[in-house]
Amino acid sequence: MLYTPDQTAQLPAEGFRYLLTSLNDHVLTITLNRPEKKNALNPPMLAELAFALAYAHHASDVWLVVLAAAGDTFCTGMDLKSLLVGDDETASIPEPAGPVRLGELMAGLHKPSIARVQGPVYAGGFLLVATSTYVVAAESATFSLPEVKRGLFPFQVLAVLLNIMPARTALDLCLRAKTLQASEALMLGLVTDIAPVDALHDVVNGLLNELKQFSPIAMQFGLRAYQQQKDLPPSEQQAFLHNQFTQLQQTHDAKEGMAAFLEKRQPKWSGS
Template structure:
């Protein structure tokens, strides 16, 4: 599954026709995290498939890095429980629309482990003490709790989940995909820049964006008082 996620996210990133991504699941669990049996049996061939469904990745698959490198809006449609490494998918999404019955928990400390990679993602979303508390006490959050700490962006009735995600995707598709990609990429790059270089970098990004076909079409549509037609 890690390889399939890596393949799908890379495909979405490099394919102009893909404007956004929705991560969804079926059943009562959105993501259960890592298969702990693979840790308990270190020499076992867990995860090795007789016939791979996608090409092998060029290196180790790190979900947090894949999500950060998508540079396109990503919506997590959370219909059930999220555990452990599933926080990487949720925390790395641009929007998280959760059903009221969904729950969120980091149980690693109960197993003698610690969610190191998840912590890094949480520190971008919420205060450090809140992030550490989630990792240290292994509490189970309701969808409302998760929204209160910034992990979830919207909570809706269970039966309205698909409709709410559909409305959000339709809204996002009204806007320039190029502009959104520039913005999401810049948001990631800012994290590695000293504060004294950030404004110059953002000014350069704006200059580059102005030269794109989407920017020219957007300005023309504004002046002509019509709906823009975004290119691919």
């Protein structure tokens, strides 16, 4: 993470410039709030996203994360104007410790995340969608990688797409700048659920309520192990995963879950 636990002990009291955040019943909702620019990602907005995701990662009271967007477009990716002429805007938060790479930040979140996609997703916006645990998209949402039309290539997006679809399919999306309808994105695994746009909130809430029934610490262990075992040779993966299971057994939630099962009652999760 690009921010320490001390730096992100709390969200900015005055709020962010380009994000809206709310924490309710262990769910942190992060809303991209630059609708006049179709939520294009400029450096200050990227820093705010890094800060908010670091807060979500470190805060024990955050069990689940929802990524949403204001306006009619989810995200158009990087702000090309800021790439060409730079951005001298005064930051609203401390400078991150390094370059902001959304794919890495989302992978390091280690908490279930849901992207609530109400409108089109372009270019670098895929980094938020393809790395979320779940993606609930409006039936009218579309998904496109137009970089080759601008003389660019979505290198980082390709890397995250390769985790969820065959290589030829991912390459084709990047090379031909095709526009996917939500139903096509669902078939490819980029989207996990589709719904009418006016039902998105209810579908996401239903998924959140289901996830809240389960141990948050168990899900965090599982998501962290999923990322970490990728870097291990096959000969070391099973030993690593066995060790993770042993550590998880020592947590309060694991002991509570097993006790609740034996006592035939609902568990009371603490997230510890």
